[in-house]
Amino acid sequence: MDYVGSRFPDFGPPGPPGRELTSAKVVVAGGFGVGKSTFIRSIVENDLLTMTALPPERAGLVTELVRIQFGRVWLDPGLALHLFVAPQWQDPRAGWNDVVRGAVGAVVLFDVMRPADSVDAMRYFEDHKIPYVLALNNVHASVRSDVKAIIRGMGIAPEVPVVNCDPRVRLSVRETLISLAEHAKLDRWRRRPGPDETTPLAPVC
Amino acid sequence: MSSAADAHRRRRRAETPAEQTFADLMNGFSLDSGRKRTRSASSVPAREATPVAEPQETPVFETVVPEPPDASIVRAYAWTGGRTRSNINLEIETLVSANDQSRQSAGILQAEHQHVVELCRSPRSVAEVAALMRLPLGVVKVLLGDMAERGLVDVHQTASAGGVTPDLGLMERVLSGLRRL
Numbered sequence: 160m161d162y163v164g165s166r167f168p169d170f171g172p173p174g175p176p177g178r179e180l181t182s183a184k185v186v187v188a189g190g191f192g193v194g195k196s197t198f199i200r201s202i203v204e205n206d207l208l209t210m211t212a213l214p215p216e217r218a219g220l221v222t223e224l225v226r227i228q229f230g231r232v233w234l235d236p237g238l239a240l241h242l243f244v245a246p247q248w249q250d251p252r253a254g255w256n257d258v259v260r261g262a263v264g265a266v267v268l269f270d271v272m273r274p275a276d277s278v279d280a281m282r283y284f285e286d287h288k289i290p291y292v293l294a295l296n297n298v299h300a301s302v303r304s305d306v307k308a309i310i311r312g313m314g315i316a317p318e319v320p321v322v323n324c325d326p327r328v329r330l331s332v333r334e335t336l337i338s339l340a341e342h343a344k345l346d347r348w349r350r351r352p353g354p355d356e357t358t359p360l361a362p363v364c
Numbered sequence: 365m366s367s368a369a370d371a372h373r374r375r376r377r378a379e380t381p382a383e384q385t386f387a388d389l390m391n392g393f394s395l396d397s398g399r400k401r402t403r404s405a406s407s408v409p410a411r412e413a414t415p416v417a418e419p420q421e422t423p424v425f426e427t428v429v430p431e432p433p434d435a436s437i438v439r440a441y442a443w444t445g446g447r448t449r450s451n452i453n454l455e456i457e458t459l460v461s462a463n464d465q466s467r468q469s470a471g472i473l474q475a476e477h478q479h480v481v482e483l484c485r486s487p488r489s490v491a492e493v494a495a496l497m498r499l500p501l502g503v504v505k506v507l508l509g510d511m512a513e514r515g516l517v518d519v520h521q522t523a524s525a526g527g528v529t530p531d532l533g534l535m536e537r538v539l540s541g542l543r544r545l
Contacts, residue, residue: 180520184457208495234541241457257456263530337542344535
């Protein structure tokens with residue numbers, strides 16, 4: 160797929176030096192091959208980078224590194240949005256807390272042919288009260304409403320948006336992220352007073 | 365490779381399985397990780413036959429790849445002085461940038477600090493520094509924490525610092541930023 164960033168107006172790198180900068184992040188989860196990297200690649204400025212982390216729970220006999228792909232886009236001259244591919248679920252704790260802690264929210268890409276691959280991610284986000292949207296990977300328009308009804312029947316919270324998404328198409332990815340941001344904002348609003356909140360997540364090294 | 369040292373290390377780990385030592389952290393670090401990645405890419409069989417969205421997307425980046433201990437442990441150990449935690453709270457998305465002081469003292473910095481200063485001429489996140497320097501996240505956090513304490517880099521405020529949910533103002537800003545994209 161070609162690089163789409165340059166064809167659209169963008170704020171590019173931040174404004175003049177001394178300007179206040181901040182950053183936020185979104186997590187993209189789902190099963191193998193469902194299009195997580197493609198999703199991120201469609202919206203960020205450069206190609207994806209890969210970071211390594213060592214999961215603390217695995218620091219026993221065999222040392223293993225977890226690789227985490229991510230991309231970044233400047234949303235305005237002072238705000239960088241990072242999009243992280245969630246590490247795979249066979250190793251749910253690996254690097255996971257560092258990626259998820261403090262995220263605006265998550266996109267769970269959902270392959271209708273392999274629904275089980277995304278269920279762990281959904282359960283995790285619900286347990287940790289992290290707002291997420293369920294993005295159906297390219298379901299044909301003719302069956303979309305049926306599929307949504309089936310997924311609703313799986314028992315996910317009624318306020319979780321279920322959207323259709325083509326991870327290869329920038330506009331579709333953008334729409335999905337917008338529905339996530341709207342949902343996250345609403346969710347934040349609902350849970351305004353709560354100081355108890357979620358269990359703190361330990362960082363990895 | 366020194367198998368005796370390896371055996372010793374394993375024995376020590378077996379005694380204290382719960383505690384993560386810095387040596388554990390460093391065992392995962394090697395300078396030629398790029399080469400290893402390509403090798404494992406060819407040896408790891410495709411996990412599935414029908415990737416839907418992107419056939420060229422190989423799952424190898426998301427899998428856990430075992431990496432043997434390496435001589436470069438010693439070097440990275442020296443960089444961080446053996447510490448695995450930084451005093452400064454750095455999230456993976458926290459932005460850092462080089463400041464005037466680091467530019468002025470460019471000639472006298474340690475090589476790895478110099479490298480960070482060059483990378484951070486434009487603001488970079490902790491994750492980006494880790495990826496571009498090909499160092500584990502934990503090492504980079506300590507390195508950047510040190511540099512921040514010495515005033516060599518500016519650490520920008522992160523909306524979610526300390527694991528709190530981003531506030532409504534930031535949510536709104538993300539939303540309007542996405543709409544403008």
